[in-house]
Amino acid sequence: MRILVTGGAGFIGSHIVDALLARGDEPFVVDNLSSGRRENLPPQVPLFEADICDAAALERIFTEVRPQAVCHQAAQMSVSRSMREPVYDAEVNIIGLLRVLENAARVGARRVTFASSGGALYGDVYEPADENHACDPFSPYGLSKWVGEQYLRFYARERQIEAVALRYSNVYGPRQNPHGEAGVVAIFSTKMLAAEQVTIFGDGGIVRDYVAVGDVARANAAALDPAQKLAHGFVALNIGTGVATTVSELASTMRQLAGAFRQQRGQLEPVPEPFYGPPRAGDLRSSLIAPGQAAATLGWRPLISLKDGLRDTIAQFGSAR
Ligand SMILES: NC(=O)c1ccc[n+]([C@@H]2O[C@H](COP(=O)([O-])OP(=O)(O)OC[C@H]3O[C@@H](n4cnc5c(N)ncnc54)[C@H](O)[C@@H]3O)[C@@H](O)[C@H]2O)c1
Structure with missing residues (x-):
């Protein structure tokens, strides 16, 4: 199947591309390389270097590729930037999404997956939240993901595009950017492998649900599979583990693994x-x-268990040094 992956040169997108290639699909990537990198992609995968907000470029790319499905990962993904620049956030995450959906409908793509967010939608939750939990976005980023889901519902109803919103928890793994504000596993991996001290903000009791990027890529591949019949045109699904890990526990496990890697x-x-x-x-x-x-x-x-996923991530960050 011909699948256009927006943001496919980024952390999660490039793992989705790998999963699609492994299944025998034909992935194409559109990415403005603002945080993604060409090197994240296998050389045979066509990369269109363009911004999803560039209407003319997007129209050209969809006309040329004529994808049968679209996997939408490109986004403004900084919560703090969304607080400072809500208009920019909405331009990329809402208007950019709309341009992608319009073009998908125009060329007859039948299915779309959308990178949504569990944390940004549900807010503070102490027991694993299911999809019926009230959405209470606390930032413009969360709001734009929530509005994005409503647009998917609209396109499913009015334009017969089957749409799956995947609400990720905290995704970690190889190729995550260690220089951003988020991505604690990437930041800790880089520092611990260099025997530098990491900083934990607060008392270390903050709880997160860490899901391995390989599992997230598999979820996207499954959601893009036309053999997976959807009961309704639109569905939102949590993609996480339901397992609680505090930042102190994460740091302690990673310290052991990074120490063992360095000793070897x-x-x-x-x-x-x-x-x-x-x-x-x-x-x-x-x-x-x-x-x-x-x-x-x-x-x-x-x-992928957290310990196995962390071991793999540390090994890959360590080999790349
Ligand atoms: N990493 C997480 O834990 C997490 C959690 C919930 C949701 N998400 C969502 O998953 C998606 C992928 O995130 P990621 O962690 O791989 O980040 P990432 O920054 O590695 O990937 C985003 C990709 O989109 C590209 N991009 C950004 N703006 C663009 C634009 N205007 N036009 C074209 N390309 C553009 C970037 O260059 C990059 O390659 C995002 O939609 C993000 O909101 C991520």
Whole structure:
């Protein structure tokens, strides 16, 4: 199947491209390379370097590729930038999405998956939230993801596009950008492998639901499979594990794994204990999502344990150094 992956040169998008290639699909990528990289993609995958807000470029690309399905990952994805620049956030995350959906409908693409967000939609939750949990977006980023889902519902009803919103929890894995404000696993991996001290904001009790990028890529591939019949034209599914991990627990497991990786390479300087700094304004105290509906709808379950996923991530960050 010909599938256009927006944001396909980024962290999650490039793993989706790998999963689609492995299944025998034909992925194409549109990406403005604002945070994505050509090197994330296998050389045979066509990359259109363009912005999803560029109406003329997007129209040309859709006309040339004529995708049968679209996987929409491109986004303004910084919560704090969305607080400072809500108009820019809406231009990329709402208007950009609309341009993608309009073009998908025009060329007859039958299915769209959309990278949504569990944490940004549900807010603070202490028990794993299912898809019926009230949505209470706390930032323009969360609002734009929520509005995006409503547009998907509209296109499913009015334009017969089957649409699947995948509400990711905290995604981690190889190729994640360690220089951003989020992506704690990428930041910790880079620092710990260099035996530098990491900073934990607050008391370390913040709870997150970490899902491996390989599992997220598999969820997208399953949602893009036309053999997966959807009961309704639109469905929103949580893509997480439901497993609670505090930042202190995460740091402790990663410190052991990074220390073992360094020792194997004869680097004997120990990885320092974390430094506990002041809490960061705006951080959710707890975010957890229940993945049961994705199992019932797509037969998808997370398969990669946190320890295995972290070991793999540290090994890949370590080899890239
Ligand atoms: N990483 C997470 O934990 C997480 C959690 C929930 C949702 N998401 C969503 O998943 C998607 C992918 O995120 P990621 O973590 O892979 O980030 P990423 O920054 O690695 O990927 C985003 C990609 O989109 C591209 N892009 C950004 N703006 C664009 C534009 N205007 N036009 C064309 N391309 C553009 C970037 O160059 C990059 O390659 C995003 O929609 C994000 O909101 C991520």
